[in-house]
Amino acid sequence: MTQFQLDEKEMRQVYAETILDLAKKDPNVISLDADLMSSISMNKVSPQISDQVINCGIMEANMMGVAAGFSLTNKIPFVHTFAQFATRRAFDQLFVSLAYAKLNVKILGSDAGVTAEHNGGTHMAFEDLGLVRLIPNATVYEASDSTMLRKLLEQSYGEYGVHYIRTIRKKAVKLYDENETFPRGKGKLLREGKDVCIVASGIMVAEALQAANELEKKGIDAMVIDMYSIKPVDAELLTYAAEKTGLIITAENHNVIGGLGSAVAETLSEIKPVPVMRIGVREKFGQVGKVEYLKQFYGLTTNDIVNTALEKLGK
């Protein structure tokens, strides 16, 4: 990915700065963490907003209930923990105490998928998007760069309900300038094309763009969409892509069951059925390793996208 520039800022730094800004602006904003404040850089800003930051300790289930209690008093809690703790561990709390109770809370699940790296299988969430997608009326985003993360946080602050935002913690590839907007239920058409459409989210957006470049060299014109809004998903843009290209490839740092690939396939099967090939994790648990190794192991590389496109197009 040599032609892509990394962001100046780490995603965690952007989270902490955005929470700081929101908290300074609005005394109702409360930041909750479960002994992972230093992991998401909240420790760097918390002295400035100490009345609005609570480190709940290592108790994710209770933290979701505490967030519910704050929401009952019209506060706006931002809850952070690693993606698997926010979803796998505290799923019933997220479901009952927050979503079913129709409360207002913003959840950041960090260290998405293979980017958990050295923490390995216990800490590697390939299921979080699927779990939250199952919850009625929950909004599910995956942030692909720092501009997007900041805007999704600001936007979620302004919209009532349960919002789950998935992110990596370190630097992402820079994709967007400060003027971009990321409306709920929309995707970003990053590149037009007519032969195949690659629909990606998170770290796979850069791989998708790279794959489109590779395919171009082989005479294949690939469309690329950043589908940051996993739920609701952008059915209109997907229909456009399906009609124009007739072939969709999804690419996600997540299980192919339940996440972006499922969302796209489910949507298109009802309105514009075309082949949907899903790049993602299949029937595997996480493991320790460097991101590049893990991407290879789970089939999440540019080449995996390119080969799938070539195979399906018979080239």
Add this chain to the structure above:
Amino acid sequence: MMNDLELFRDEIRLWTLKQLNHLGFGHYGGSLSIVETLAVLYGKEMNVTTENFKEIDRDHFILSKGHAGPALYATLALKGFFPMDTLFTLNQNGTTLPSHPDRNLTPGVEMTTGSLGQGISVAVGLATSLKLSGSTHYTYTIVGDGELNEGQCWEAAQFAAHHRLNRLVVFVDENKKQLDGWTKDIIEPFDLAEKFRSFGFWSTKVDGANMEAIHQAITEGKEQTEKPICIVLDTTKGQGIPYLEEKEANHHIRPSEEEVDIIRQAIEQLEKKVSGSKKEAGR
């Protein structure tokens, strides 16, 4: 005052029974064991009314042991949150009174509960928020002794003690049974008041059928200023109705025809008692 409270208690018990009897089945045991506590809270201790319910700076109550919903509904109906007749829609299709409380369906219900262990965390969050905003109001919650099997309750207890939530009152309804039987046979609770004390609470144990004792415990608890308050209620499943108290499996009951007759007699007796009390009070 206690006379009024006794009438309120009898009415809550009466309407809890009427409600469940109309439905034909339900959580009789754990609903009846908290009747006295609900009477003290809604009849004396808390400043919650239909008028101030939408305000945030007031006392709050969360029924963490959500399966006792019918007792809470009877209390709320008597407090005027909705018509008494609504109680007869308990668990019917399309009802506003589901067996477990739903804050979006029932006027007066603070929080959706029933997935055990979660309500206490919400109460803790609510109490923290009120404390941070400088409120002097109290947050009350009732957890079941069986519910304390759930680890989340002890997470909440640690959090409450750490944050010195002196305006949080956790009642433990120690009725000594859970769905499958006696708590001591399933998960031995040991001394719950002592457990909460060691978790950093001000803690005491009282006769949960004695409203004066419950009120006295709340008053004593409120005198200290550094710790959350835990009041362990020594209660009986089916409390106040001797037949139900003695029935072995009394968590969820689908009474037989004979039992329906017995419960009906209990209802009639309570009705007489309530109307007698009302006459005496000139109402």
